[in-house]
């Protein structure tokens with residue numbers, strides 16, 4: 328297929344595809360899906376080999392957020408029955424992080440609900456970062472605390488943070504339909520603050536919120552422009568009790584196309600399969616490893632993932648290997664210019680060239696509320712974490 332040959336060539340050269348090429352990937356038929364995966368897989372292997380980086384989420388503060396992000400179970404007015412607790416103490420967070428590291432994670436992602444941290448919160452998280460770094464040699468720490476004020480990114484960097492995550496989530500054109508309490512520009516500003524402070528920027532998206540293919544291409548192109556080292560691709564978990572509870576729009580095949588498009592647009596970036604992996608990719612998760620080079624191990628912030636042991640077995644069975652702390656995640660040109668830690672931190676339409684147009688229609692999305700389990704273990708509970 329001409330389209331895929333072109334995209335592989337561009338991916339190996341780090342050349343930006345055209346918007347029509349990116350849209351065409353999303354419009355491919357199920358008959359062409361394995362060809363799409365194989366093509367994007369060549370780009371993935373060129374930059375990242377068969378390594379899979381494992382990341383571990385620690386939810387430092389859960390629920391009770393004043394913001395109104397429609398997709399979020401922790402939002403203002405959420406009726407989702409999630410765990411709600413205030414800041415974990417540094418030793419509690421360090422214990423949770425250690426479980427993830429023992430399970431194979433090389434990055435710990437410290438996340439707190441809220442619009443953004445106060446300076447006191449930055450102090451708190453700085454103590455937590457130091458505790459985790461002391462107890463887990465070589466671990467990378469990424470903070471995700473919301474919108475940053477001036478000087479906060481620098482303080483987190485000084486405390487030892489390697490990276491900062493703040494997702495764009497969706498296109499600028501549709502951002503106001505998803506959230507009203509802050510803007511797309513606020514989010515861009517925080518990613519830029521992280522970059523400017525010398526933190527490795529991590530910024531990604533959420534698919535499945537009712538967006539069009541054009542929206543998905545817009546947000547992935549915007550991410551390429553922002554130039555983060557890592558791009559988490561979330562698939563909406565439609566929590567009961569949130570405004571998007573009825574948005575079951577994703578099929579496993581569409582998730583693979585979205586990951587492939589992201590890989591072609593951001594070829595040398597750590598593409599991470601984030602929330603919703605088990606719910607939406609289901610039995611096709613191993614195919615997604617040919618596209619993304621990074622996943623979360625175990626549970627998510629407010630929902631449970633598959634057992635950490637099952638993640639490790641899947642990686643081995645699919646012929647991939649878990650990336651060790653001694654291995655550098657990012658390609659040389661990117662690792663050298665980025666994170667000082669040395670490890671690197673890091674619905675439809677579209678026509679487009681080269682895609683066979685006569686294939687059968689794609690499968691409709693299934694409602695799988697049976698696969699959504701609210702997290703009841705790990706941080707903020709007395710039960711052992713899943714790692």
Ligand code: SF4
Pocket residue numbers: 392393394395396399400401402403439440441442473
């Ligand atoms: S700011 Fe964060 S925690 Fe708060 S509603 Fe939005 S996504 Fe959820």
